[in-house]
Amino acid sequence: xxxxxxxxxxxxxxxxxxxxxxxxxxxxxxxxxxxxxxxxxxxxxxxxxxxxxxxxxxxxxxxxxxxxxxxxxxxxxxxxxxxxxxxxxxxxxxxxxxxxxxxxxxxxxxxxxxxxxxxxxxxxxxxxxxxxxxxxxxxxxxxxxxxxxxxxxxxxxxxxxxxxxxxxxxxxxxxxxxxxxxxxxxxxxxxxxxxxxxxxxxxxxxxxxxxxxxxxxxxxxxxxxxxxxxxxxxxxxxxxxxxxxxxxxxxxxxxxxxxxxxxxxxxxxxxxxxxxxxxxxxxxxxxxxxxxxxxxxxxxxxxxxxxxxxxxxxxxxxxxxxxxxxxxxxxxxxxxxxxxxxxxxxxxxxxxxxxxxxxxxxxxxxxxxxxxxxxxxxxxxxxxxxxxxxxxxxxxxxxxxxxxxxxxxxxxxxxxxxxxxxxxxxxxxxxxxxxxxxxxxxxxxxxxxxxxxxxxxxxxxxxxxxxxxxxxxxxxxxxxxxxxxxxxxxx
Numbered sequence: 356x357x358x359x360x361x362x363x364x365x366x367x368x369x370x371x372x373x374x375x376x377x378x379x380x381x382x383x384x385x386x387x388x389x390x391x392x393x394x395x396x397x398x399x400x401x402x403x404x405x406x407x408x409x410x411x412x413x414x415x416x417x418x419x420x421x422x423x424x425x426x427x428x429x430x431x432x433x434x435x436x437x438x439x440x441x442x443x444x445x446x447x448x449x450x451x452x453x454x455x456x457x458x459x460x461x462x463x464x465x466x467x468x469x470x471x472x473x474x475x476x477x478x479x480x481x482x483x484x485x486x487x488x489x490x491x492x493x494x495x496x497x498x499x500x501x502x503x504x505x506x507x508x509x510x511x512x513x514x515x516x517x518x519x520x521x522x523x524x525x526x527x528x529x530x531x532x533x534x535x536x537x538x539x540x541x542x543x544x545x546x547x548x549x550x551x552x553x554x555x556x557x558x559x560x561x562x563x564x565x566x567x568x569x570x571x572x573x574x575x576x577x578x579x580x581x582x583x584x585x586x587x588x589x590x591x592x593x594x595x596x597x598x599x600x601x602x603x604x605x606x607x608x609x610x611x612x613x614x615x616x617x618x619x620x621x622x623x624x625x626x627x628x629x630x631x632x633x634x635x636x637x638x639x640x641x642x643x644x645x646x647x648x649x650x651x652x653x654x655x656x657x658x659x660x661x662x663x664x665x666x667x668x669x670x671x672x673x674x675x676x677x678x679x680x681x682x683x684x685x686x687x688x689x690x691x692x693x694x695x696x697x698x699x700x701x702x703x704x705x706x707x708x709x710x711x712x713x714x715x716x717x718x719x720x721x722x723x724x725x726x727x728x729x730x731x732x733x734x735x736x737x738x739x740x741x742x743x744x745x746x747x748x749x750x751x752x753x754x755x756x757x758x759x760x761x762x763x764x765x766x767x768x769x770x771x772x773x774x775x776x777x778x779x780x781x782x783x784x785x786x787x788x789x790x791x792x793x794x795x796x797x798x799x800x801x802x803x804x805x806x807x808x809x810x811x812x813x814x815x816x817x818x819x820x821x822x823x824x825x826x827x828x829x830x831x832x833x834x835x836x837x838x839x840x841x842x843x844x845x846x
């Protein structure tokens with residue numbers, strides 16, 4: 356055969372690729388490839404250590420006896436494949452947890468064969484999902500999970516609680532509610548904050564919770580130094596766990612709020628003049644630490660304090676993790692059984708809590724198990740409100756002023772007048788020096804009160820803003836307590 360009669364290398368690669376792989380694009384414009392019948396998707400351009408489509412295509416061509424192709428032929432073929440894929444249907448990729456058809460959700464077990472867990476209100480089973488239903492994206496943070504055990508009769512829950520040092524049943528049921536929420540891709544869950552005295556096993560307990568979802572390679576990490584590094588870590592995995600926090604600066608606090616409830620990051624695409632790269636993220640977040648100091652009100656609404664206590668008997672790390680690895684299939688199976696019960700339970704959604712989806716999940720768990728989870732969640736939020744107030748002198752001064760108001764009354768003043776009144780109340784007759792961070796203008800006071808509004812409302816002080824014909828005002832009110840229910844006379 357003459358050189359002119361030979362099929363060009365780029366055509367050989369393209370024909371083989373289209374016969375053995377499915378190509379699609381995401382809403383961000385990234386093109387992925389899935390081997391026919393396999394749910395794991397690989398980016399065609401990436402040279403990452405988890406393997407790119409370019410790498411697997413080169414191996415397949417070599418194993419099929421079609422030869423080893425130079426970089427130019429491979430580049431031309433991939434350029435054509437990418438251009439063709441841009442006209443295909445848009446499909447998202449998912450890490451670890453994904454929504455499916457017919458109200459089901461999927462849990463990626465991280466296996467090479469693509470086997471995953473399908474969770475439905477009618478039950479759960481292990482199967483390989485249809486690539487058009489679920490496209491898994493893998494990174495170095497995607498560890499392998501064992502096959503969950505069937506018919507555990509709840510033994511895994513008892514095993515997990517025996518390994519962790521949770522302080523009481525309320526903390527245990529809140530930890531289970533968070534784990535169930537992590538299996539639901541559409542439910543924002545508050546960030547559990549594992550706290551307790553030194554030696555209570557906070558880091559160990561955090562790793563155990565994370566590894567139920569992320570596998571034995573899941574681990575805790577130090578808080579990143581800046582926003583970009585945190586977003587990178589969040590985007591590469593499902594659960595982001597930050598260890599041994601001792602201080603939450605405002606920027607990190609605001610970013611954690613975005614991670615819990617969802618946000619989007621946009622930056623310039625590499626090697627381009629005007630194109631951008633969009634990164635959407637909403638991930639479960641877990642924190643550990645003895646004390647993080649002052650908590651901002653908006654983050655407090657998104658936290659879930661889980662208190663641990665010091666164990667009575669110490670064990671070596673090797674013994675502890677060997678028992679955990681042996682129990683993990685049973686723990687995962689029991690968690691899936693409980694998840695099915697919760698999703699099939701009917702419950703009303705509480706309308707007074709910020710994390711309404713998680714509150715509804717707690718109510719469903721109560722309907723399924725009668726553990727009092729929703730009451731425990733409300734109590735934890737009340738405790739966090741106390742932490743916010745104890746760390747904010749302005750909040751304490753506002754509550755002191757409101758204590759002198761009669762129930763059912765309200766006061767209206769401009770922001771400057773409120774600043775003068777609250778400053779006088781704080782300094783008192785002894786003229787105490789004002790603390791660092793005290794509002795210096797009416798505008799600063801108004802902004803601080805907007806952040807404190809939910810915390811003050813939880814203590815019976817309502818703050819609102821309005822405007823007259825001449826000026827804006829801030830209104831502070833103490834609603835009258837509701838009348839006690841009347842008892843009907845017995846006949």
